[in-house]
Amino acid sequence: MIQHASVSKGRQENPRILRNAIAIAVASLALPALAETNVAIYGIIDAGLLYQSKTGTDGKSKSSMETSGLRQTIIGFKGDRDLGQGLEGFFNLEAHFDTNNGQFHGTGDAQGNGTPFFRRQANLGLRGDWGSVTFGRQYGPALLAHIGTEPRAFKEQFSNLYAWAYNQYAATNGAPGTERNTNNDVGIFFSNAIQYRNTLGPYSFGVLYSPGGQAGSLDKNSVWAVGGTYTGPVVLSASYQVIKDQATANDNVxxxxxxxxVPFGDFTFKANYLNARNSLSTGSNxxxxxxxxVGTDWKWHPKNTATLAYYDNKDRMNKDDHTRNIVISNDYSLRNDTILYAQMAYVDAGDAATIKTSIVAAGIPSVGHKSTLLNVGLNFTF
Structure with missing residues (x-):
């Protein structure tokens, strides 16, 4: 019961009574179970400047503040609890926002679903010596498998993170009655998902399934994905995922x-191949x-890592939707949690280039032209 200090007209409350009332209120609201749970707040703040030599159809240059050049800007909450007998419970909540304006980053969810507060993660699960099972919105295992082999580790600017995302966006982001899957957000985040993960020696893998929630069908609106990594003298990665249409159960993606x-002294040589096939809900390709x-990381100084990468992305059904890209970058660690980065991309875009072949967050800088982009920024992790 919460006690209240009485107040007579023209007379102030006794400060000691007020303090006691607050103490009793806090004690009555306390949840003893929270003392047994480890909870942490974490995040990334990333911002910088971006220069583009050509933009749009007019070919003019542009300078702007850019959010999330190295890694996404996020704030998250995570926790775990010992349940005894070798079992642990855990949860993850993670939101994505833009540093330049403070707004939510947006979403790749199907039209009409709104913008999730916790776009990246909203899940809980159990883990033990047998692995882990996670329930809720979460990262898929396919993209996670390739972080160590993608030439720029799927950095938020100038990497094939965007060829990945944009090829799994249009075929599932429609309004009801068009191409649509309400469990998929750009092939990276999945709602209503169940995922099993485990590490066995040098092998780590995950298997995810999102039930479609459609009456009379186990296939409509569903997603399944697998991804695995071998980490030994070399790193190997493989993945596959299928995203089905809400109305027809066609494999839209x-x-x-x-x-x-392959590590070699101060160098690490990387190569990564991705293939994305999109079709209409009717099955038409x-x-x-x-x-x-392909690329190389060079640890040329204890605080500096330089990367040289080349990307060649092409739609085999449209030869002019083709980009060739060269990226040069350097990450300078002021300390382990603070990085000053500089990265430059040269983009040669075909006459019909689209976001599906882009390595740039905002899409093709200038269709049918050659462009140079320079991004300098600061990444702060806590």
Whole structure:
């Protein structure tokens, strides 16, 4: 019961009574179970400046503040609790926003679903020596498998993170009655998902399934995805995922990947191949994009890592939807949690280039032209 201090007209409350009342209120609201749970707040703040030599159809240059050049800007909450007998419970809540204006980053969810507060993660699960099972909105295992083999580790600017995302966006983001899947957000985040993950020696893998929630069908609106990584003298990665239409259960997206990374002294050589096939809900093929990336990381100083990467992305169904890209970058660690980065991309875009072959967050800088982009920024992790 919460006690209240009485107040007579013209007379102030006794401060001691007020303090006691607050103490009793706090004690009555306390949840003893929270003392047994480890809870942490974490995040990334990332912002910088972006210069583009050409933009749009007029070919003019542009300078702007850019959010999330190295990694996405996020704030998250995570926790775990020992349940005894080798079992642990955990949860993750993670929101994505833009540093330049403070707004939510937006979403790749199907039209009409709104913008999720916790776009990236909203899940809980159990783990033990047998692995883990996670329930809710979460990262898919396919993209996670390739982080060590993608030439720029799927950095938020100038990497094949965008060939990945944009090829799994249009075929599932429609309004009801068009191409649509309400469990998919750009092939990276999945709602209503169940995922099993485990690590067995040098092998780590995940298997995810999102039930469609459609009456009379186990296939409509569903997603399944698998991804695995071998980490030994070399790193190998493989993945595959299928995203089905809400109304017809057609495979609107079929996406697969293979990759490897080879360390050699201060250098790490990487190669990654991605293929994305999009179709209409009727089954008609729309695009078939090959995204190839090769690159080298060079740890040339204890605080500096330079990267040289080349990306060649092409839609086999539209030869002019093709981009060739060269990226040069350097990450300078002021300390382990603070990085000053500089990265430059040279983009040669075909006459019909689209976001499906882009490595740039905002899409193709200038269709049918060659462009140079320079991004300098600061990444702060806490």
């Amino acid at each position: 079929r996406h697969g990947g293979l990759g490897f990374a 729309v695009s078939n994009v090959n995204a190839i990336g």
